[in-house]
Amino acid sequence: MKDETPTTSPRLAWTLGILHFLFGIFLIYVVVQVWPASTTAKDLAKPWTLFGQATKMNSGQRVLFLVIVVGMTGSFVQSSNSFISYAGNRALTPQWIWYYLLRPLIAAVLAIGRIAFRQCNRRLD
DSSP, X not given: OOOOOOOOOHHHHHHHHHHHHHHHHHHHHHHHHHSOSSOXXXXXXXXXXXXXXXXXXXXXXXHHHHHHHHHHHHHHHHHHHHHHHHHHXXXXXXXXXXXXXXXXXXXXXXXXXXXXXXXXXXXHO
């Protein structure tokens, strides 16, 4: 019996590949821009530039934003490796598209939860 699992069209695979590439460049750019020169509270509160716009956050907001972006970056690496394997073997199926789109957002939510849990534990000590 022949396997009838539908595979994604080459055009969709290319589109997803290009979007993955651009999202990876975007994440690298954001991490580099947000990463503080030092970890003092004064340096964390300094304004920083993102896409030409001066952005000011207090130190807690900046750390939270950085944790979210780094979490998304780690998840992006994992989902990109999976995408490369499936697209390269021409085994990418449409059911996996949502996985690749939502995986970085799931990591961002988990990062927020981890930071919130850590802050609660710190306040209880």
